[in-house]
Amino acid sequence: MQLLPDHALLMAPMVDLSHGAYRNLVRSFSGCDLFYSEMLNARIVPTEKPQTSLYLRWKRTDDLIFQLLGNDPERMHLSALKLDGYAPFGIDINMGCWLKKVTTHGWGVKLMEDLNLASRVVTSVRSATQRPLSVKMRIGYSLDREVLLDFASMLEDAGVDFIVLHARTAQDGLSRRARWEYIAFLKERLRIPVIGNGDIRSADDACRMFRITGCDGVMVGRQALIQPWIFRDIKLKLAGMDTKESPALNAVILSLLCNLEESFPEDVACKRFKTALFWLAQNHQFGHHLTKLAGRCHTVEGLKGCIMEFFAVSQS
Numbered sequence: 683m684q685l686l687p688d689h690a691l692l693m694a695p696m697v698d699l700s701h702g703a704y705r706n707l708v709r710s711f712s713g714c715d716l717f718y719s720e721m722l723n724a725r726i727v728p729t730e731k732p733q734t735s736l737y738l739r740w741k742r743t744d745d746l747i748f749q750l751l752g753n754d755p756e757r758m759h760l761s762a763l764k765l766d767g768y769a770p771f772g773i774d775i776n777m778g779c780w781l782k783k784v785t786t787h788g789w790g791v792k793l794m795e796d797l798n799l800a801s802r803v804v805t806s807v808r809s810a811t812q813r814p815l816s817v818k819m820r821i822g823y824s825l826d827r828e829v830l831l832d833f834a835s836m837l838e839d840a841g842v843d844f845i846v847l848h849a850r851t852a853q854d855g856l857s858r859r860a861r862w863e864y865i866a867f868l869k870e871r872l873r874i875p876v877i878g879n880g881d882i883r884s885a886d887d888a889c890r891m892f893r894i895t896g897c898d899g900v901m902v903g904r905q906a907l908i909q910p911w912i913f914r915d916i917k918l919k920l921a922g923m924d925t926k927e928s929p930a931l932n933a934v935i936l937s938l939l940c941n942l943e944e945s946f947p948e949d950v951a952c953k954r955f956k957t958a959l960f961w962l963a964q965n966h967q968f969g970h971h972l973t974k975l976a977g978r979c980h981t982v983e984g985l986k987g988c989i990m991e992f993f994a995v996s997q998s
């Protein structure tokens with residue numbers, strides 16, 4: 683059976699943003715094929731209680747891949763076993779996070795510097811689940827294509843089912859342009875599917891990444907936060923049709939707030955809403971003003987009033 687649909691569309695893992703409420707919002711615009719959870723720390727997952735956890739909280743898991751962060755094979759195995767029990771689509775290992783607070787523990791992209799340990803981590807997770815296993819990685823610490831190919835080939839041999847390549851080096855962070863040529867390079871050489879990630883800002887960009895790199899799927903991060911309807915537009919473009927008009931922004935923002943209110947305690951809902959608003963507000967000329975106003979609200983009712991008033995004034 684085919685692992686991924688043709689031209690697979692994936693939403694990227696993003697801390698504090700890859701939660702059920704955002705997924706529902708994306709689904710309301712025809713959705714994508716697969717979502718990733720935010721990175722889940724393998725030091726915490728084994729003892730985390732779903733009844734109280736803010737992270738192990740979801741209504742639907744069949745289109746969800748849980749992303750694990752860690753480098754201890756034993757803990758990664760236990761975490762994968764536990765997450766497998768929630769019947770997700772699959773499990774992912776984070777080998778791409780470049781933040782110092784992560785790499786200092788040897789997690790994330792740091793694993794790309796230790797082929798041996800990375801291989802043991804993959805083997806330990808592989809033995810915990812029969813579900814699809816992906817690795818989300820970067821180009822690594824150097825631009826040497828052979829080093830990248832050695833690492834990716836190790837993943838393939840260790841039983842990884844597909845790779846997501848965020849086409850930047852560890853040192854690039856999120857700043858310079860993504861190096862899509864590395865996606866094409868891996869796609870040409872690996873047997874397993876390769877998903878491209880980095881700098882898709884429009885439906886046209888997604889089509890261009892498919893065309894230029896030959897990748898099996900694309901993963902969208904920041905632009906899917908700004909335009910949760912981007913996957914609908916990509917599907918239309920891939921089918922040779924025109925994209926639709928953007929939906930009314932006030933309705934999109936209020937819908938996310940209602941989704942958050944249903945999913946989290948009020949203080950968490952408000953906090954996560956403000957994090958998300960930073961992105962959604964980028965669709966509005968005076969979005970920075972909206973985020974400033976919302977920053978002063980501490981209840982969901984207060985936020986609703988603030989949003990309605992902002993749009994009433996800005997549309998008058």
Ligand SMILES: Cc1cc2nc3c(=O)[nH]c(=O)nc-3n(C[C@H](O)[C@H](O)[C@H](O)COP(=O)(O)O)c2cc1C
Pocket residue numbers: 694695696697699719720721749776778779818848856879880881882901902903904905
């Ligand atoms: C706020 C934020 C949080 C992120 N959190 C994660 C994460 O938990 N795990 C991960 O593998 N990547 C994480 N990333 C990286 C994204 O998944 C993605 O690789 C990156 O943003 C490049 O894709 P884009 O250009 O489409 O945004 C994060 C990025 C952002 C902006």
